Amino acid sequence: MANETLLMGAVAYDPKVVTIWDGFLAWFAKNGLDFDFVLYSNYERQVEAHLAGHFHVAWNSPLAWLQAERAAKAAGREARAIAMRDTDCDLTSVIVVRADSPIQSVEDLAGKTVGVGAGDSPQATMIPLIHLAEAGLEPNEKFDVRRFDVLLGKHGDHIGGERDAARALMQGEVDAACMIDGNHLLFSKEGTLPSGATRIIAQTGTYDHCNFTVLDDAPTALIDRFTELLLSMRYEDPVVRPLLDLEGLKVWKPGRTSGYALLERALDRFGVLT
């Protein structure tokens, strides 16, 4: 790796990923930072490559963050989260039934079928399932789990799994479906879940989503400059605004790791469902 170029790893969950990072690359270059990126098809490969020193900073899903952190610890090393999106903070997921369903509470899901997203989706699978497990409903024991696996390895970044679960709910194939709070609003507006046709029976606790992860051997000066530039991006700047819109944020915030407790418990309890 050349010392002067900051290399980032990211997962190509959608073609827009190239647009986003090519755009940021040009913006970083204009601001004096030599930045480049490597795309992986899945987070497992990205975490492995990060530990192997193939790049300096990873744009990680919450699950990839935990995987990197644990792998680093196992190797006697340390991982840090340096930045994240404003929209990565304090998310919740919801468990939804049809409005006319007799199911009124989480307990009523016993013996039923719950539709989730991709097996490795924190928001549409792991966090809703830990919510139910901690309420006394162990998945696959007290109720059946039906997975809607769209693009495994991408940790649910692709919305397809959640949408498929929502459609299955409306078609009566499952008794409940799990999704991120914002997607319930989106699906209601777009008609996948017609307004008033569903009822939310549970909302999980809050959790955080993606972050930029570095390991302890990352080049300090480059990482500091990268972080400083990220945090200096302004939504008012017409050059970066379209990129921020595509990436789904208004402002980058300093990284925090206080929002991953729910997912940690899910990972400990279920492992990664692949």
Add this chain to the structure above:
Amino acid sequence: MNTVELGALGLDRGGHLLVKRALTRVEPGEAVRVVGSAPELAVHLRAWCRSRGHPFAAEDGLIIRRGDVERYNGAESAGAPNAVVDDAPATWGLAARGATIEAGAPAFDFVLHAKDDVWADEAARLYAQGAASQWDPATAIPWGDATEIPDAIEDAVVQVMTYLVENETAALVVSSRFAAQVHPHYFEVMQLLALNAADEARHVEVFRRRALMKRERLGLSSVGGQASLKTLVDEPDFAMASFLLSVLGEGSFLALLWFLHTHAPDPVTKEIARLTAQDEARHVAFGVAHLGRHTTADPALRGRLAAAIHRRHDALAHTAGLNEEVFDALVLLAAGAWTPAAISQGWDAVQSLERDMDLGRRRRLERLGFEAEEAEALSALHTRNFM
């Protein structure tokens, strides 16, 4: 604290409009309490606020704060609704004049972005007049009044209509090309050029229909006629094209159409000539108005316009000019009969038409600031094809 009452309305059914409205009424950082009974309100409000950059302050009572990151911070105004700027920026693009434009809009390549190149204060009035004067070819022309006329006279009408079709097609192509090049900030001009093109489309339709009213074929199209029109179609500069087409060409056509109106052998041809002449008068008026303004702002333009006439004259020097059959047809129409005396009269009428055309061109050239002598010389160089 400001409160917004949503009643039973959820954010999935438009409730966000009320929330947004409430947020615009407080300063960034200030709180708004959202009250409502939609079952998903708390879940949806949390998600909505996160995606819009508004901090979600409390779940109990649903208090949100207006964020300070907004799309239209740094937006600019695309001029004022009723005033035009001297040079319209490429990034104003298609935005309505006077709209507020988000910063970072794409740059559009409108070639005609300078006011002096296109503007005429009369454009809005001419557009309004043109829009109000649109006539329906199906009903405005008395197609049923097909008088019996001698075959030879009918042939002359068909030949003249064939000639008019190709000339008006050239005018349609030129008008529509430049309509698409005008910066939409000068929308009055863009609309007027589009309307001119629509006029030409109707003219082509009625000329064609008249030609085929009693015949199954159209008349002759000459190399000289098409060569003359090709120099118009190929002219890339708006001022030059407008000068050659509207001021000189359509100006000459005005006299031709009134000549046809006077000498028309039947009511259909007569009404077609009258209605099309009215439209052409507006086209000429705009050409003279915007070039008059342009030459006042840039007197050197006159030299370039004169050079354009010379260039076109030289390019057409080796062509036959007006289709002889068209000229003969005009003589015959004015004659109305095959007797030597009638033909002599027709001949004189066409001579008079050419003098009228010349006088009209000279008068318009003088309105653009050319000296009388130069106007006379330039008018004489105008294409023998009339258009």
